[in-house]
Amino acid sequence: xxxxxxxxxxxxxxxxxxxxxxxxxxxxxxxxxxxxxxxxxxxxxxxxxxxxxxxxxxxxxxxxxxxxxxxxxxxxxxxxxxxxxxxxxxxxxxxxxxxxxxxxxxxxxxxxxxxxxxxxxxxxxxxxxxxxxxxxxxxxxxxxxxxxxxxxxxxxxxxxxxxxxxxxxxxxxxxxxxxxxxxxxxxxxxxxxxxxxxxxxxxxxxxxxxxxxxxxxxxxxxxxxxxxxxxxxxxxxxxxxxxxxxx
Amino acid sequence: xxxxxxxxxxxxxxxxxxxxxxxxxxxxxxxxxxxxxxxxxxxxxxxxxxxxxxxxxxxxxxxxxxxxxxxxxxxxxxxxxxxxxxxxxxxxxxxxxxxxxxxxxxxxxxxxxxxxxxxxxxxxxxxxxxxxxxxxxxx
Numbered sequence: 001x002x003x004x005x006x007x008x009x010x011x012x013x014x015x016x017x018x019x020x021x022x023x024x025x026x027x028x029x030x031x032x033x034x035x036x037x038x039x040x041x042x043x044x045x046x047x048x049x050x051x052x053x054x055x056x057x058x059x060x061x062x063x064x065x066x067x068x069x070x071x072x073x074x075x076x077x078x079x080x081x082x083x084x085x086x087x088x089x090x091x092x093x094x095x096x097x098x099x100x101x102x103x104x105x106x107x108x109x110x111x112x113x114x115x116x117x118x119x120x121x122x123x124x125x126x127x128x129x130x131x132x133x134x135x136x137x138x139x140x141x142x143x144x145x146x147x148x149x150x151x152x153x154x155x156x157x158x159x160x161x162x163x164x165x166x167x168x169x170x171x172x173x174x175x176x177x178x179x180x181x182x183x184x185x186x187x188x189x190x191x192x193x194x195x196x197x198x199x200x201x202x203x204x205x206x207x208x209x210x211x212x213x214x215x216x217x218x219x220x221x222x223x224x225x226x227x228x229x230x231x232x233x234x235x236x237x238x239x240x241x242x243x244x245x246x247x
Numbered sequence: 248x249x250x251x252x253x254x255x256x257x258x259x260x261x262x263x264x265x266x267x268x269x270x271x272x273x274x275x276x277x278x279x280x281x282x283x284x285x286x287x288x289x290x291x292x293x294x295x296x297x298x299x300x301x302x303x304x305x306x307x308x309x310x311x312x313x314x315x316x317x318x319x320x321x322x323x324x325x326x327x328x329x330x331x332x333x334x335x336x337x338x339x340x341x342x343x344x345x346x347x348x349x350x351x352x353x354x355x356x357x358x359x360x361x362x363x364x365x366x367x368x369x370x371x372x373x374x375x376x377x378x379x380x381x382x383x384x385x386x
Contacts, residue, residue, distance in 0.1 A: 087288070090382055137377075142335045142338055145334075146336070149328075152324075152328055156323055156324055157318075157321070157322050165382045165383060165385070166318040168382065169314070169318070169382055169383050172375065172379060173375060173376070173379070175337065176371060176372075176375060177372075180339045180368060181338050183364075184339035184342045184364055186343050186344075187359040187364075188346065196365040
């Protein structure tokens with residue numbers, strides 16, 4: 001993958017001066033994940049549009065769910081990764097944990113935005129409304145706000161250790177709060193379709209298979225993009241240090 | 248804040264002190280606002296459980312607010328950032344307090360334990376915030 005070079009020229013020069021620069025990790029892993037997610041995406045697109053049966057009641061729009069569910073799952077996984085990376089940073093004081101946290105925050109925010117949009121489109125076709133204030137939608141919207149808040153906080157506080165610590169604490173508070181928010185809104189309202197995958201006989205096996213393939217593909221895509229964004233964060237930090245050393 | 252950090256005290260004490268200060272601040276606003284609301288909307292002011300709801304709700308909002316104001320204080324757009332950070336996280340307190348007050352005014356059957364929700368929120372976030380505050384303000 002041309003995106004992940006073996007070693008930048010700066011690192012080669014710095015290695016000459018004796019600085020502790022490391023080679024970009026994971027070039028092979030990145031390549032494999034990229035290839036797998038590409039193949040997986042091709043397979044899942046075929047499965048979603050051609051293999052999976054058409055729903056009797058919902059018709060073709062039901063296929064949106066094969067994209068919507070993995071994206072929502074990744075949005076939540078992304079936030080869990082942000083929190084774990086944040087805790088890792090607080091404990092280890094190693095900025096590489098923070099690079100992972102920021103990478104996951106950007107990715108997770110992106111996927112949760114897509115989940116909200118695709119879910120909204122599906123809702124319009126099935127429920128007749130773009131939005132409703134039931135527990136899952138409201139909590140996902142709040143999770144979106146928490147993501148945006150995290151990105152804003154990190155952006156405004158700059159690329160410093162204080163910023164990384166503040167982000168980590170915010171993520172910890174956020175992840176503890178999300179289940180509480182979900183329960184409180186659930187007590188307050190109710191509407192999202194009950195989870196169908198676990199119930200045997202509720203969905204035909206081809207649907208379950210398509211959903212699982214789509215979920216796996218998106219998770220592979222997430223991992224691949226995580227590596228790319230982690231490298232980007234690393235580059236940005238190195239660039240900032242270089243700029244500072246020049247001034 | 249730097250002067251506070253000079254004091255040889257545990258950072259948790261600084262957090263709790265700030266929390267107390269913020270709660271008193273909000274409390275003063277409530278002392279003024281509640282009688283006005285009672286008069287304007289003709290609702291009974293001392294209807295049983297109102298005081299616990301007000302106190303626990305204030306504690307919940309102040310807990311989150313104090314922690315995040317320490318985070319956002321040093322940034323450029325702190326007036327914009329603080330509400331964006333705080334409002335999504337205090338949703339359980341807001342929903343709980345509104346519903347609890349509603350149940351107080353208009354008793355209904357089979358209501359979930361709203362006051363319990365606010366109390367649980369307070370306990371959880373008071374402990375988490377107290378423990379993580381030192382990471383936010385250390386240099």
